[in-house]
Amino acid sequence: SGIVSPSKLRLKLLHVQKKRREEENAGTACSPLPNENDELEDQ
Known part of the structure; x- marks a missing residue:
């Protein structure tokens, strides 16, 4: 039957x-932290 039980x-x-x-x-997790971006800009 096409009826799906509530638990499912x-x-x-x-x-x-x-x-x-x-x-x-x-x-x-993939996105870099703000302070990591600042360090990259300083270099």
């Missing part, structure tokens, strides 16, 4: 939220 919907939602959070963490 919740699991999918949690999975999507977890993936999004991991992507945000990866994005912040």
